Amino acid sequence: MAAEASSAARTPRDDSRDGMWLLIIWIALSVIGCLLVALVWGPHMPPGAQSSSAASQQTDITVLAVLATPVVIGVLLYLGWALAFWRQRPGDETDAAPIHGNTKVQATWIIGTAAIVLSLAVYGTIELISPAGAGAGEGPQPIWKPAGTTTASVTSWAPGTSNILQVQVIGQQWAWTYRYPQFGGFETTQLMLPVGEPVQFNVTSLDVIHSFWAYTLGVKADANSGVNNVAYTTPEHTGQFQVRCAELCGIWHGSMYNTGDVVPVADFVKWTQTTSTQLADVTKLLPPYAASYDPTAINMGKINAALGLTGAGGGFYNPADPEQP
Amino acid sequence: MSLPARVVTLVVAFLAVVAGGIFVAFEFIGAQPPVENYTSYAKGGQVDVTLMTTAQTTVTNKPDWVTYFIKNPNTGDFDHTTSFAVPANTRVNVTILGYDGCTPLRNPLWGKVAGTIGGVEDVAFNNGKTTSASQPLTTFDSWANCSIQHTFAIPGLGINVPVASPTTLAENNALCGTSPCVDATADQAKAPHSVVTFSFVTPKTDGTYRWQCFVPCGLGYVDGNGGPMATPGYMMGQMEVQS
Numbered sequence: 001m002a003a004e005a006s007s008a009a010r011t012p013r014d015d016s017r018d019g020m021w022l023l024i025i026w027i028a029l030s031v032i033g034c035l036l037v038a039l040v041w042g043p044h045m046p047p048g049a050q051s052s053s054a055a056s057q058q059t060d061i062t063v064l065a066v067l068a069t070p071v072v073i074g075v076l077l078y079l080g081w082a083l084a085f086w087r088q089r090p091g092d093e094t095d096a097a098p099i100h101g102n103t104k105v106q107a108t109w110i111i112g113t114a115a116i117v118l119s120l121a122v123y124g125t126i127e128l129i130s131p132a133g134a135g136a137g138e139g140p141q142p143i144w145k146p147a148g149t150t151t152a153s154v155t156s157w158a159p160g161t162s163n164i165l166q167v168q169v170i171g172q173q174w175a176w177t178y179r180y181p182q183f184g185g186f187e188t189t190q191l192m193l194p195v196g197e198p199v200q201f202n203v204t205s206l207d208v209i210h211s212f213w214a215y216t217l218g219v220k221a222d223a224n225s226g227v228n229n230v231a232y233t234t235p236e237h238t239g240q241f242q243v244r245c246a247e248l249c250g251i252w253h254g255s256m257y258n259t260g261d262v263v264p265v266a267d268f269v270k271w272t273q274t275t276s277t278q279l280a281d282v283t284k285l286l287p288p289y290a291a292s293y294d295p296t297a298i299n300m301g302k303i304n305a306a307l308g309l310t311g312a313g314g315g316f317y318n319p320a321d322p323e324q325p
Numbered sequence: 326m327s328l329p330a331r332v333v334t335l336v337v338a339f340l341a342v343v344a345g346g347i348f349v350a351f352e353f354i355g356a357q358p359p360v361e362n363y364t365s366y367a368k369g370g371q372v373d374v375t376l377m378t379t380a381q382t383t384v385t386n387k388p389d390w391v392t393y394f395i396k397n398p399n400t401g402d403f404d405h406t407t408s409f410a411v412p413a414n415t416r417v418n419v420t421i422l423g424y425d426g427c428t429p430l431r432n433p434l435w436g437k438v439a440g441t442i443g444g445v446e447d448v449a450f451n452n453g454k455t456t457s458a459s460q461p462l463t464t465f466d467s468w469a470n471c472s473i474q475h476t477f478a479i480p481g482l483g484i485n486v487p488v489a490s491p492t493t494l495a496e497n498n499a500l501c502g503t504s505p506c507v508d509a510t511a512d513q514a515k516a517p518h519s520v521v522t523f524s525f526v527t528p529k530t531d532g533t534y535r536w537q538c539f540v541p542c543g544l545g546y547v548d549g550n551g552g553p554m555a556t557p558g559y560m561m562g563q564m565e566v567q568s
Binding site for chain 1: 431432433434436437439463464466468469478480481483535537539541547548550554555556557561
């Protein structure tokens with residue numbers, strides 16, 4: 001009796017009508033949802049648009065969010081519809097109608113999802129290549145470089161030329177320092193960048209593995225001792241940005257951050273001149289600029305001449321000779 | 326065993342384990358070095374803070390670790406801690422008594438004095454008998470002269486102060502052997518050391534700032550940055566700014 005009552009309650013026509021309503025509502029909500037995500041939420045998506053790579057990442061995240069919106073709405077709508085209209089009524093103890101395979105539905109599902117995944121793979125690859133690595137570290141020999149730039153000189157730089165600005169990022173427990181080889185090679189704890197000029201970050205470490213993460217610039221590159229990890233971006237808006245270490249590097253890892261500035265080109269040039277002068281006495285003590293530095297390669301001549309070193313002196317600290325606690 | 330006895334035994338055992346865990350957490354894992362509070366010792370908008378570096382830590386179970394000590398403003402004793410509190414918006418006059426030998430910096434940039442009033446530190450040397458006249462210095466070449474033993478750096482405030490090391494072979498061979506180096510007897514009284522003084526102004530608002538040494542002085546640890554370099558109470562600590 002119950003089975004008869006159940007089957008009598010719903011007809012194929014009812015199912016067809018439900019399906020039509022579901023489709024109409026889903027399309028309407030999806031259009032509205034996609035527009036809201038793209039136009040309202042999208043511009044506020046992380047990591048922002050302070051640089052070319054950040055803007056590129058923001059676009060990618062927005063595209064993915066827009067693509068996901070109809071899926072999320074479809075799932076939630078179907079769930080809500082089922083709960084509202086297809087739920088089991090009190091006293092109805094019948095099973096649902098048996099489901100048989102449907103070749104059209106299965107083929108549509110497989111082809112559709114495959115197309116989505118493959119197209120996203122193509123899109124992701126293009127988005128990695130076209131913005132010159134998308135702000136990620138590309139290793140010592142980057143494949144993708146910003147269009148129209150060269151590394152004609154690592155000892156001089158002028159705004160508006162194709163010669164890209166070089167900034168070396170040096171991680172050490174527990175601070176970031178930055179070296180500007182095109183301005184005499186001074187090293188500073190300040191990270192200053194000119195707006196509108198492509199930048200090549202050369203990221204390395206003096207000890208353990210760190211990770212340079214300029215979040216709102218959309219730049220992230222691991223800092224390994226003895227390795228030059230290159231990443232690119234072009235700051236597009238003036239303002240401050242945070243730099244953090246994104247690799248657990250010791251007890252003060254959480255404090256290994258500072259604030260960088262994107263400033264007008266004229267201010268940047270002036271800053272390099274001022275800072276270069278202020279740091280001239282310590283710049284001459286720095287090792288010659290190099291893509292990376294061997295932390296054990298210390299000029300020990302005069303130090304050894306002063307033998308009698310106590311404390312932690314002498315042969316420095318060979319990483320191959322550790323004493324673990 | 327009766328059921329009540331079993332229940333009581335189980336409860337007692339459970340409580341004993343919990344108590345043991347709490348004891349270990351607070352006594353060992355969560356133990357922090359004491360805080361030397363200088364906030365009530367400020368006069369005329371200034372406060373004097375004195376620190377000491379030694380080549381060993383004979384007051385702990387890590388005698389071969391280099392360490393800082395901080396002078397207790399109340400007793401005048403040097404306590405084994407690296408935490409101190411100072412008042413906000415106040416000039417802090419720091420004196421560091423450097424009793425350790427020299428070690429080269431990994432990054433020579435930290436040989437530059439930064440963040441202090443005037444951008445300088447004043448350095449004098451005591452050869453065990455007399456103290457030289459103090460000289461203002463702005464930059465140290467630790468690679469050429471091995472002139473640094475440690476640094477006192479507060480990255481959050483842009484402060485970096487190299488701690489000069491005793492200068493000669495004879496002095497290095499006669500370093501203080503028992504810490505803190507304050508006894509008026511034995512070798513401590515004759516131990517050569519540097520006297521580094523500098524000043525900086527604390528922020529106007531409350532905050533906790535970590536400080537550390539940038540000389541990789543964790544002898545024997547990977548990259549020289551383990552051991553005392555990575556343990557509160559030795560070569561790193563915190564400065565609390567209180568208003």
